[in-house]
Amino acid sequence: MNFFRKPSPQEQMKAQQKDLRKAARDVDRSKREMERQEKQLEIDIKKAAKEGNKQACNILAKQLVQLRKQKSRCLVANSQIGAISNQSKVMQANTKLAGAMATSAKTLANVNAQTNTGQIIKTMQDFERENTKMEMKEELIDETLNAILDNSGxxxxxxxxxxxxxxxxxxxxxxxxxxxxxxxxxxxxxxxxxxxxxxxxxxxxxxxxxxxx
Missing domain, CATH: 1.10.287 (Helix Hairpins)
Structure with missing residues (x-):
């Protein structure tokens, strides 16, 4: 017996959104850490320059360049994660819309199946015919009453x-x-x-x- 149920599309999308939010938090955390390191390298470079240690300045400068490149990559990754999250939300909205349209189509199909157009037309024709009969009978009764009252004797x-x-x-x-x-x-x-x-x-x-x- 299989105790594992396959998640529905809505559940899968919620799980994807959760993973994307976690990834975005990790990228933000890495970005903040690199900003802290960037400030520290700038301080170290200034200190080495004051001491006249050119070799240390060059090494620290290379580290700063690499760190800034990595920081740019984090910014790009963060933007991509945001775009993927937005696309996922759009897909989720489209999925809900498609489900609503499918439900509406099914409802319309049931209504059409239950609607007997021929019977409706026949009912309307019967109503018109009986209504005409009633009007004719009313006119006949009025004429008869008028004749009786006019010739009362x-x-x-x-x-x-x-x-x-x-x-x-x-x-x-x-x-x-x-x-x-x-x-x-x-x-x-x-x-x-x-x-x-x-x-x-x-x-x-x-x-x-x-x-x-």
Whole structure:
């Protein structure tokens, strides 16, 4: 039985980041040590120069040159480690993005598999057809009700409504004719002096009787 589980890509990337951070710390530590040595060599060179020891100055100067070269290499290495760390982070972000896209694609595939386009179209068509039927039935019911109400046969009630309307019209006519002159030869007209006379009640009733016929 195998007790060792293969690490996931995320775990591998975390381990790589950990190793890169450790390497960067080691390089920084070496760089600080070389800077300390560089300052000490400069002090020793100045001391040997004051003593007039040319041979010691040359040896120490060579050591200083080599140390500075090594220091430059550390700076380059540190920059490379930083670049690798950034690339690793970018790869990790891309991996997460790819995983999210894969999950989204799988979800969309499941949705598409569960979506029956034909059934949806049929449902919409059925709804439209039934809605049209309902509108037609509503119009038919309205027409039937209007026909029943218009032909109720209640002539007495209909006559009462007509009489009320004619009375209202008569009142309006009375108001208008009260201010208008009576024409010659009109009903109830006397001599030419009667043109300024207002319409009498009998003339109004006669006028309404003619309107009812």
């Amino acid at each position: 209640d002539e007495a009630e209909e006559d009462a409504v007509i009489s009320q309307v004619l009375d209202e019209i008569g009142i309006e006519i009375t108001g208008k004719l009260a201010e208008a002159p009576v024409a010659r030869g009109a009903i109830g007209a006397g001599s030419s002096k009667a043109k300024d006379k207002q319409m009498t009640d009998e003339e109004l009733e006669a006028q309404l009787a003619r309107l009812k016929t």
